[in-house]
Amino acid sequence: MSSKPLDQALDALEESYATFPYILFRRYHSIGLSDEEFLIILHIVASQQIEHSFPRLDDLAGRMSLSKERIAVILQGIMGQGLLQHKNDRVSLRPLIERVLGLENRSNTTASVYTRFEEEFGRLLSPLEYEQIMQWVDEDQYPQWMIIEALRESVLAGVYNFRYVDTVLTDWSRTNIKSEQQLQEYRQKYRARSTDRTSKRQNSNNTQRSKNDFNHDNARMGDTNKEQIVPAVQPGKYERFYEVFRKKDATEQRETLP
Numbered sequence: 689m690s691s692k693p694l695d696q697a698l699d700a701l702e703e704s705y706a707t708f709p710y711i712l713f714r715r716y717h718s719i720g721l722s723d724e725e726f727l728i729i730l731h732i733v734a735s736q737q738i739e740h741s742f743p744r745l746d747d748l749a750g751r752m753s754l755s756k757e758r759i760a761v762i763l764q765g766i767m768g769q770g771l772l773q774h775k776n777d778r779v780s781l782r783p784l785i786e787r788v789l790g791l792e793n794r795s796n797t798t799a800s801v802y803t804r805f806e807e808e809f810g811r812l813l814s815p816l817e818y819e820q821i822m823q824w825v826d827e828d829q830y831p832q833w834m835i836i837e838a839l840r841e842s843v844l845a846g847v848y849n850f851r852y853v854d855t856v857l858t859d860w861s862r863t864n865i866k867s868e869q870q871l872q873e874y875r876q877k878y879r880a881r882s883t884d885r886t887s888k889r890q891n892s893n894n895t896q897r898s899k900n901d902f903n904h905d906n907a908r909m910g911d912t913n914k915e916q917i918v919p920a921v922q923p924g925k926y927e928r929f930y931e932v933f934r935k936k937d938a939t940e941q942r943e944t945l946p
Contacts, residue, residue: 706734709781711819715788721771724754725762729772729784736779789818801825801832808843820850830857833868 735743773780838856
């Protein structure tokens with residue numbers, strides 16, 4: 689009996705999967721979610737994506753080792769915290785993602801950093817990009833004005849990615865820049881060094897060009913001199929020439945005597 693139908697069925701089951709933001713797997717404990725709460729949220733999202741419906745309490749109880757009463761209490765707590773949001777007949781994870789990223793507790797100034805990136809990049813940021821900004825602020829302790837200035841460097845360079853911004857911030861940190869005044873002075877010194885390198889490169893090119901022209905002129909003069917060189921006179925050449933003509937004149941004279 690062929691196993692091909694079985695293989696096809698298994699392939700179909702393997703490809704029938706639900707997607708879930710990875711950042712929530714990594715950080716759900718950071719906002720106080722328990723494993724039970726997180727697992728229920730996973731079931732809700734999977735049911736919505738695969739079955740296009742909100743799971744019933746009986747269904748959840750059949751899948752988990754929890755009673756319907758316990759699941760009901762957990763769901764009530766999740767909804768009460770505003771971690772899930774009904775939007776267009778669907779459950780949205782956006783409040784949960786915002787909670788994980790700490791956006792709801794951010795000041796207007798911090799929120800403006802995210803907004804500034806989205807404006808400059810011309811798109812919405814991904815959850816991982818939000819997390820990168822959080823890391824700059826919380827872990828690396830970069831001031832917000834410095835992050836925005838690094839973003840400006842990225843835009844001026846025409847490089848729209850977070851890796852470039854992170855490289856700029858790392859460079860400024862190694863240079864021990866602590867204030868906007870220090871950054872301004874650093875930029876001036878950097879521009880001066882860049883101008884000096886450009887000037888030296890141009891002078892080097894001009895010097896090399898002058899050398900090439902000089903060598904070219906010498907080569908042309910050498911060719912001209914070669915045209916004017918007179919071959920060296922062979923020793924005794926003219927003496928032999930006159931000796932021949934003296935003999936010729938003597939012979940002619942004897943022939944003309946009576």
